Amino acid sequence: MRLRFLGSTSEAGACPSLYATDRGTIVVQGLELADAEARGDLLHVLDGETAVEVPRELLTEIARRVLTDQLIDHD
Template identity: 90%
Template sequence: MRLRFLGSTSEAGACPSLYETDRGTIVVQGMELVDADARADLRHVLDGETAVEVPKELLVEIARRVLA
């Protein structure tokens, strides 16, 4: 699988960041959600899955670019 950088809200280009794959999916790079109360709200987390927190602004910006 290959990744293409879509964008980040970090001025340094670090995380959180979003990538598009050559399989038509999106990869999220960010800090793992470790807050126990928040993790308890997740549903159907499978082995090997985790959750990351992403600012709404990043999703909106990338959606504008990808859907334009």
């Protein structure tokens, strides 16, 4: 699998960051959610899975960029 950096809201591209894969999925890089109470709210966590906290602004910015890129590619 190959990753393509999509962006970050952190300084100098540090985490959390989002990547697109060549398999059509998204990878999230960030610090593992350590708050025990919040982790207790997670549902159906499988072996090998973890949770990463991502700022809402990062998701909306990347979504805007991806949608804009798709519109440009279709012109």
